[in-house]
Amino acid sequence: MADRRRINGPAGATLPPVYLNEDAQPSDDSKISRTRAANAIRKLYLKTGVTPSASGSAYLEIEAPGGGAVSGLKLSCTVHGPRSLPRSTPFSPHIILSTHVKYAPFATKQRHGYLRDPMERDLGTHLEAALRGAIIADRWPKSGVDVIISIIEGDQDRQTSKSQELGSWETMNALAGCITVASAALADAGIDCVDTIAGGVAALVKDAGDNNSPRIVIDPIPLEHEKILSACCVAYLPTRDEVTNLWFKGDLPASDMELYTQLVETGIQAAKSANLVLVECLHETMG
Amino acid sequence: MASTQTLLSPAELAYLHSSLSLTPPIRPDGRSSTQFRPLVAETGILPGTNGSARICFADGTEAIVGVKAEVERTKSALTTTEDETVHRLEGEFVEGLAGAGGNSAGNIDEEDNDGLEGQNEWVELSVEIPGYRDDDSGTVFLSALLTEALLADGNLTKKLRINTRFHWKLYLDILLISPPLSYPLPLLSLTTHLALLSTRLPRLKSEGDEDPFFDDDWAAAPYLYPRENGTSGKATLRPPISLLVMAVGNNIIFDPAKEELAVADVALAVSIGDGKDNNSNAMDTDTRNLRLLSVRTIDPPSRLTPPGVPNATNTAYGAAAGTTAQKQPEARAAESEAVEGVWKPPRGGAKPLVMAALVQKVLEKGGVTDEVLDALDAVELE
Numbered sequence: 001m002a003d004r005r006r007i008n009g010p011a012g013a014t015l016p017p018v019y020l021n022e023d024a025q026p027s028d029d030s031k032i033s034r035t036r037a038a039n040a041i042r043k044l045y046l047k048t049g050v051t052p053s054a055s056g057s058a059y060l061e062i063e064a065p066g067g068g069a070v071s072g073l074k075l076s077c078t079v080h081g082p083r084s085l086p087r088s089t090p091f092s093p094h095i096i097l098s099t100h101v102k103y104a105p106f107a108t109k110q111r112h113g114y115l116r117d118p119m120e121r122d123l124g125t126h127l128e129a130a131l132r133g134a135i136i137a138d139r140w141p142k143s144g145v146d147v148i149i150s151i152i153e154g155d156q157d158r159q160t161s162k163s164q165e166l167g168s169w170e171t172m173n174a175l176a177g178c179i180t181v182a183s184a185a186l187a188d189a190g191i192d193c194v195d196t197i198a199g200g201v202a203a204l205v206k207d208a209g210d211n212n213s214p215r216i217v218i219d220p221i222p223l224e225h226e227k228i229l230s231a232c233c234v235a236y237l238p239t240r241d242e243v244t245n246l247w248f249k250g251d252l253p254a255s256d257m258e259l260y261t262q263l264v265e266t267g268i269q270a271a272k273s274a275n276l277v278l279v280e281c282l283h284e285t286m287g
Numbered sequence: 288m289a290s291t292q293t294l295l296s297p298a299e300l301a302y303l304h305s306s307l308s309l310t311p312p313i314r315p316d317g318r319s320s321t322q323f324r325p326l327v328a329e330t331g332i333l334p335g336t337n338g339s340a341r342i343c344f345a346d347g348t349e350a351i352v353g354v355k356a357e358v359e360r361t362k363s364a365l366t367t368t369e370d371e372t373v374h375r376l377e378g379e380f381v382e383g384l385a386g387a388g389g390n391s392a393g394n395i396d397e398e399d400n401d402g403l404e405g406q407n408e409w410v411e412l413s414v415e416i417p418g419y420r421d422d423d424s425g426t427v428f429l430s431a432l433l434t435e436a437l438l439a440d441g442n443l444t445k446k447l448r449i450n451t452r453f454h455w456k457l458y459l460d461i462l463l464i465s466p467p468l469s470y471p472l473p474l475l476s477l478t479t480h481l482a483l484l485s486t487r488l489p490r491l492k493s494e495g496d497e498d499p500f501f502d503d504d505w506a507a508a509p510y511l512y513p514r515e516n517g518t519s520g521k522a523t524l525r526p527p528i529s530l531l532v533m534a535v536g537n538n539i540i541f542d543p544a545k546e547e548l549a550v551a552d553v554a555l556a557v558s559i560g561d562g563k564d565n566n567s568n569a570m571d572t573d574t575r576n577l578r579l580l581s582v583r584t585i586d587p588p589s590r591l592t593p594p595g596v597p598n599a600t601n602t603a604y605g606a607a608a609g610t611t612a613q614k615q616p617e618a619r620a621a622e623s624e625a626v627e628g629v630w631k632p633p634r635g636g637a638k639p640l641v642m643a644a645l646v647q648k649v650l651e652k653g654g655v656t657d658e659v660l661d662a663l664d665a666v667e668l669e
Contacts, residue, residue, distance in 0.1 A: 093593040094632075118422075122431040125424045129586035133636040138594055168407070194635045232582075237636055244636035245584045246555070251440045254559065254577035254650040261643050268639060 009111055033208070034217065034224040035065070039266075041200070041219040041273045042072075046181070046281040048188040054078035056189025058281075060181035062155070062173075065221060073173060074153040077181040079189040081145030094137035095191075096144040099128040101151070101178055108154040123175055126245055130179050130235035133244030134197040135186070145191060149178050155221070169203070169222045172233040172247065176201045176219075179235045179245070180274045187282055195237040196278050197244065200270025202263050203231035204250065216263055218270040232263050236271035243268070295549055297595030301630035304550040308536030315546055321655045323542045326477070328666045330485040338486025338511070342478040346544065349465045350474050352482035358449070358499055359409075359456040405444025405454065410437060412459040414475065416467055429472060432583055433461070433479060436527040436558035439580035443483075443526070446511055450496045455488060469545040470585070472556055476529035477663065483526040485668045486511040527580050528659065529558040532645050533587070534637065539648045541655050549592060553637035554585040557649045559656055575657060577650055590632050597626040 036042070043063040051057035056079035064072035082095055089096075101123040103112040116124075131147065155173045179199030186193060203220035206212060206227045214229055222228055230250020236243055243264075252260055295303070306313040312320050325345040333339035336353040343349040414430040415421060437443055437459075447455040459482070461475050487508040489501035502508070512524055533543050533551040540547060548554060560578040598604040625631055649656055 094591060116422075118427050118431060121422065121424055121427040125428040125586070126583075128424070129584050132586060132590050133634070136634065137590065138632070235636070240635050241638065242636035243584075243639050243642055246582060246642055247584070248579070248582035249435055249439060250580070251560070252579040254579055257643075257647055257650065260579060260646065264639060264643065 003113055003115055006114060008113065009105075011111075015109070034221070036219075038215060038217045039269060041270055044180075044274060044277045046184055046277050048184050048281060048285050050076065051078050054080055054185075054189075056185045056187070056191070058181045058184035058188060060177055060184070062177060065224075071153055071155065073151070073155040073177050075149055075151055075174075075177050075181045077147065077149045077178070077185040079145060079147050079182075079185045079191070081189070082140045082143040082191060083145070085142060085144050091142060093141050095135065095140040097128060097132055097135060097137070098144065098146050099124045099131065099182075100146065100148045101127060102149070103151045103154060107151050119171060123171060123178065126175055126233075126247060127178050127182060130197060130199070130245035131182055131186070133235075133242070134183070134193045134195060134237060136192040136194060139192055145189075147182050147185070149182060151178075168249075169220070169228050169231055172201050172203075172231050172249070173219070173221075175199060175233050175247070176270070176274070180278055184278055184281060188285065195239050195242075196275060196282070197235055197237055198271040198275035198278055199233060199235050200267045200272070200274055201231060201233045202266035202270055204229045204252075204259065204263060216266050218266055218273070230263065232267045234264060234267035234271050236268050236275070238272055238275045295546065295592070297593055297630040300550055300589075300592055301595060301628055303546060304535060304630065305628070307540065307547060307550060308538060310538070312535070312538045312540060314540070314544075316544060320538055320540045321658075323473075323655075323659065323662075324544070326474075328477075328481060328663075330481050330666065330668050337488060338482050338484075340478050340481035340485060342474060342481065344469075344474055346468055347465055348463065348468050348471060348474055350471065350478040351462045351464055352475075352478045353460050353462075354482050354486045355458045355460070356447075356455045356486075356488055357458070358453055361406075361452055361454050404441060405447050407438050407444060409444050409447045409454055410434065410457045410459070412437070412461065414461045414463075416463045416471065418466060429475065430461075432472070432529060432556055432558070432581070433476060436476075436529050436560075436580050437479075439527070439558070440560050440562070440578065442524060442560075442562070449491065449499050452496055453499050457486075459483075470531060470543070470548055472529055472531045472585075473542050476527075476558075477659075480526050480528050480663060481666060481668075484510075484512055484663075525561040525660070527558050527560040528656075528663075529556050529581075530649055530656065530659070531556055531585070532649055534641055534645055539645055549588050551587040551589050552633050553641060553645070554587045555642065555645050556581075556583045556585055557646055558582070559649065561660060575660065577656060579646070579650060582646060587633070590634075592630070592632050594631050595629040597629045599626070 042065060045061040046058065048058045050059045058077050060075045062073040085096065101120050102116055103120060105112050105114065151174060155170045176199030179197060183197040187196065201220065202216055202218050204214050204216050205220055205225040206214050206229060208226040220228060220231060230248065230252050232246065232248040234243055235245035246264065303315065327343045328340065330340045332341050333353050337356045338354040339352060341349065341351045412430055412434045414426050416426055419426050447457060449455060459479060461479060463471050463475065487510050490507045490509055491499060492502050493500040512526065531542060531554065533540050533548060533554040535550060535552055543551065558581040560580045562576050562578060648654065
């Protein structure tokens, strides 16, 4: 649908020109490599109560690795509700949860319009599935809650050339961030949940250079690896040891179930690490 | 959500849940836990398309898929202009850079390494479900799921490449032509599978980087997924299929109907690709080389079902009214504990082990997936 009410920027990506220096090294040099341990997530900053007008809100920032070659992830989440539904809606014995994930127009190199595109709607559906398991929905009949996440800065590399293929993997990192920040905002709004819920990503990656065998890493950044073979994003309830949403994508031989199980396990590890930050942040708010 | 809310009472839900948790489970339509609904399938029904298929399930849901292909100019990564001369110049320019050891750009210099990969934008998939907007979250979720499976292994986009300047753009239009009586994922996925299997693209006559020129003899058009011996026989490499599988209690149930999904503890959509080993020509099922392409949790509609009220708290059965409100903590404890025979929507998620078991069951050798693929093999293509 064309957005005709606003003056929109150019549809295509705008890229600054890049000139090669005389002493430019082959592309390996411009590639950053992973310096964290395979089982360490990037540093998180999480703060609740940033938006006074909402009943609950949270802000999440993930550090940018590699000296500015990749931008970090910045998310802001607001929770409106629980509030009563308009009179026209039919009776619901549960709270009606609606989730809304939106990239800011300037969040990534490719500009996002004001209307949500299919990818953002898809992220919203994933988030809804993840949160619905955590919320104790039958304590608020006839009411609704809106979870609105805006991605202020997307997790994306700033280099010009290798941008085409990578996009799809970055949405997984964004989803994991969305889940964690939404959990903090729900807690801030005082909505009863069975547990805190945290998101984590694990990926099976192949590193550049010598014939490395594929390995599993937590919180992957596509630019740091030669190729991502498969990845999975997990929404996890730590004290109940339950998974509310699982999203696996990639290409794995079916005979290798072991690898798949390991990947999900690693994703859960990542979610547990994110949960530590989440719990710490909630403690701070209480104290 | 395309998995619509069911109008079942708490008592009916409790009955369904307990009969599905038995060993072996008793399903409302009498199927075994791994059995699919019977279906009628045909291909090549739409003469105006490159490939088409129709599948009709026994419960009355029916889907049509049409595949159309168009030749499109390949965009280079560095430019978005459509002007051909500029395009060519850019191409040479980038190739020069690549020779000098610059960064790789797009697929212009990918000929050096025999990757020859396609781009994900070359496949466009749209799902239409009657009664739902095309930007409804359930519809978007379904199309994202099907697209993800198609693009996961990169085999399809690789086939769409014509030369360095041109490629095929494939439009898959998936139409559910009956109302969504059950969650339509397996139906849509199987129909898409058959449509892609029957898809043919005109034979290319030009060579190299010339402007593409095609044979106008439709009979000579090769299949998008080539057959083992020329034009007949089974396809060597097949499009993916996505199966819906759910868990109730200790049971794993395939292809759930709407009522069964309404009591699911957890539901997963699992996409599987089938790449046969190239080095073995045997046609038996042992050489089938299944690959796991994607797994997604489906938000089960069971979370939206109304809870039952146990007699102990029901004022119609002599429970004191108003007392529960005063004793908040006890009321909350009572709220969370299960009473035999009273329906309670599932709360929380699923254990990781249960999820793993579901996927394991789908990928099992000689299991349901093999059965489904064998059945699809039996469908005559045009």
